[in-house]
Amino acid sequence: MSNDGPDSALEGCGAASDLRLPPRERDKPRRTRRRPTTDRAALRSAAFLTAGALAIPLLTSCSSDDPAGKPLAAQDIAPAARELVADGGTLRWAVDDVPETLNTFQSDADAATSRIAQAVLPSMYRMDSAGRPVRNADYLESAKVVDTEPKQVVVYKLNQQAVWSDGREIGAADFAAQWRALSGKDSAYWTARNAGYDRIEKIERGANDLEVKVTFARPYADWRSLFSPLYPKDVMGTPDSFNDGARRKLKVTAGPFALKKVDRKNDQVTLARNPRWWGRPAKLSEIDLMAVPRDKRADALAAGKIDLAEIDPSGAQRIALADRAKSGTNTPLQGASPLMGSVGGGRVAAKSLRSWALAHGTDEDAADDEVRALAKQRKKIAKLRKQQETLRGFEVRKSLEPAFTQLALNGSEGPLADERVRRAVARALDREALAEAVLKPLGLPAVPVGSHLALAGQEDYADNSGAIGGQDTAEAQALLADAGWVPGGPIKEQKKGEKAAGSKGKKADDESEGGDDGTYIVGEDNKGDTKNNGHNGEDGSKHLADGKQYGEKHLKQGGAPGAYAPKGTAAPGGAAAAQLAKDGKPLTLRFVLPSGDGSETLRTVAERISKMLARVGIRTDIVKVSDDSYFKDHIAAGQYDLALYSWPASAFPATDARPIYAKPVPAADGSLDVEQNYTRVGTDQVDQLFDQAMATLDDDESRDLIRKADSRIWAAAGSIPLYQRPQLTAAKKDVVNAGAFGFQTPVYEDMGFLKKGARPSASAS
Known part of the structure; x- marks a missing residue:
């Protein structure tokens, strides 16, 4: 894969604990749920999009045979042949929460819901190591399009051994029940997504009981995304069983494991080996999914309470330090008292300490206090040594998540409603430096992400970042000048309570302290942390939330029509440019970030971005808000100018990514229906490309349309992919294939x- 440098072609062909990812819905709910909604549901903003049509650069063809390339990092699961794996045992696996629902098609389903479904329910297709869908032979012998005219027809041939846990064969009745529930035609079903199922015309039994014939009313390229997972007709058959019956229990399953118990009191879900499973028998007797907050997982590992857990970099560092430490040396409490070296002497050491204290003029009470302090220190040392010994039984397995972190630019109003200003922000960023700050300290490939719609290794991936261009200070300044933002312009004195240009929501002025680099940092609701907070931040060893890759040299791309290069030379590297102003208002953008302990790297990246923007004259107010309100009250509500959050990659971007980049449209109630496009930036052309990609059954043509859509999303500059998220997992050294x-x-x-006595295989390179 080639790299895109500062000057990119018009179409590049390169080839934290963290906040949860925003939800990816395949379609909007057809009705409002009667139960309380959650942050995962798509929300509407009251703001209206005011940006005009976007200028689209000319597309060029890719010269690479396979711009998708390979995944940047291989999976790290300590692979072992099944004959080397012990029969039995319970794997204690940390999850964020016990899920509110076991129905993945409801709006409050989460990662734990999906994990359970993967273990206990059928899926026609699953993802391989390159993020591409592959047939799941345990359920599906074959599936193919047998007709395209007059209608698209897909015939599924099921594994003849595939049965539900009640002994009934998996068949057409289950497919039909799921289609009816998710088609969107019956509003009594509280569905979170309908896309794909709404294109089906009918489902019939085929030539025999093992065939399912699906006829589509409209062509659907992503048909492989359907029926994964597949729920039994017992769940999908009626609105009551769909809405409520599958929220807390699944009586009928069909996977290597069955749902044994959901224990909300003890925050645990137990999966047990399925005796009716027809495939390779599960090696484990049970899997206990245990709800452990991310900031508590290192302690839980040290206490021996869990065997497998995704962790943040600080937890990974703790395991690494424990592995290097030698028993009885380099403990942080040593040297705390004059006789610390004789702590191991127990009572003798305490007696000696008391005698030493009295001999040096300390009264008896003070001497006793010193003895008690020593006893506490001894307990701390013993506890620390025990924890270190436990942690030495773990190792950190690392890869990259199928998700990326992006810088979101709210284009609904203010300076960022102007495409030229958004493009200037993009041209000011050194994405390679940002990726290195997060990923390099972890020993992971520090390559920027080149696509909004796929990640390296996936079939639809191509580095299209050339559609906007790489880091170029002069070009960014030219775009800003063309938009009317000039240095040294008169700035009107703001009245109390008046917002600076670009500052959405609550003001962030009087209580913020400016730094030389153009960054202003305020606490939640503009209170709390008011100092400049050390702009170098952390070294990137704590990660944010995602990440990805890019590029090399191509033709230099100019700005919008009329853009010009500013007179004189660029400011010295690292120096903040003069404040820009327009119509008497300074160019200041409100950068909203979560304030929680698990988002240190996110804030570090934001500070680096702010310094990069300052070099072209854009000032930022960094506003920290609570984790609970960050997404719902700020991102989804449009109360921000700049923000950092993540999106998962999909093997079916025409279906799954469309709501994220669709052009917002006015809703019936006068608000703006943004679906999941929280940047409020979209174009009719992008929507048309998605629709065409979804409707063509030619894989090459669909892939080409997806890549063209991505180029136009880059050009609109509503969001800038930065890097693929690191994935760090602590695992007991004898846990394999996980x-x-x-x-x-x-x-x-x-x-x-x-x-x-057995040894796992070497991980794939």
Whole structure:
């Protein structure tokens, strides 16, 4: 894969604990749910999009045979052949929460919901190590399009051994029930997504009981995305069973594991080996999914309470330090008292300490206090040594998540409603430096992401960042000048309570302290942290939330029509440019970030971005808000100018990514229906390309349309992909076939504990 440098072609062909990812819905709910909604549901903003049509650069063809390339990092799961895995045992696996629902098609389904579904329910297709859909032979012998005229017809031939846990064969009745529930035609079903199912005309039994014939009313390229997972007709058959019956229990399943118990009191879900499973028998007897907050997982690992857990970089560092530490040396409490070296002497040491204290003029009470302090220190040391010994039984397995972090630019109003200003922000960023800050300290490939719609290795991936161009200070300044933002312009004195240009929501002025680099940092609701907070931040060892890759040299791309290069030379590297102003108002953007302990790297990246923007004359107010309100009250509500959050990659971008980049439209109530496009930037052309890609059954043509759509999304500059998210997993050293899975769907039946004396295979390079 080639790299895009500062000057990119018109179409590049390069080839934290963290906040949860925003939801990716395949379609909007057809009705408002009667139960309380959550942050995962698509929300409407009251703001209206005011930006005009976007200028689209001319597209060029790609010269690379396979611009998709390979995944940047392989999965790291300590692979082992099944004969080396012990039979039995319970794997204790940390999750964020016990899920509110076991129905993945409801709006409050989460990652734990999906994990359970993968283990206990059928899926016709699953993801391979390159993030591409592959047929799941345990359920599906074959599936293919047998007709395209007059209608698209897909015939599924099921594995003849595939049965539900109640003994009934998996068949057409289950497919039909799921279609009816998710088609969107019956508003009694509280569905979170309908796309794909709404294109089906009918489902019939084929030539025999093992065939399912699906006829589409409209062509659908992403038909492989359907029926994964597949729920039994017992769940999908009626609105009551769909809405409520599958929220807390699944009586009928069909996977290597069955749902044994959901224990909300003890925050645990237990999966047990399915005796009716027809595939390779599960090695583990049970999997306990245990709800452990991310900031508590290192302690839970040290206490021996869990065997497998995704962790943040600080937890990974703790395991690494424990592995390097030698028993009895380099403990942080040593040297705390004059006799610390004789702590191991127990009572003798305490007696000696008391005698030493009295001999040096300390009264008896003070001497006793010193003895008690020593006893506490001894307990701390003993606890620390025990924790270190436990942590030495773990290792950190690392890869990259199938998700990326982006800088979102709210284009609904203010300076960022002007495409030229958004493009200037993009040209000011050194994305390679940002990726390196997050990923390089973790030993992961520090390559920027080149696509909004796929990640390296996936079939639809191509580095299209050339549609906007790489880091170029002069070009960014030219774009800003063309938009009317000039240095040294008169700035009207703001009245109390008046917002600066670009500052959405609450003001952030009187209580913020400016730094030389143009960054202003305020606390939640503009209170709390008011100092400049050390702009160099952390070294990137704590990660944010995602990441990806890019590029090399191409033709220099100019700005919007009329843009010109500013007179004189660029400011020295690292220096903040003069404040820009327009119509008497300074160019200041409100950069909203979460304030939680797990978002340190996110804030570090934001500070680096702010310094980069300052070099072209854009000032930022960094506003920290609570984690609970960050997405719902700020991102989804449009109360921000700049923000950082993540999106998962999909093997079916025409279906799954369309709501994220669709052009917002006015809703019936007068608000703006943004679906999941929280930047409020979109074009009719992008929507048309998605629709065409979804309707063509030619894989090459669909892929080409997806890549063209991505180029236009880059050109609109509503969001700038930065880097693929790091994935760090702590695993007991004898846990095999589990860890940092990367793109691949976990193979639950192969997970387990290594037999004594056996050694796992080397991880794939």
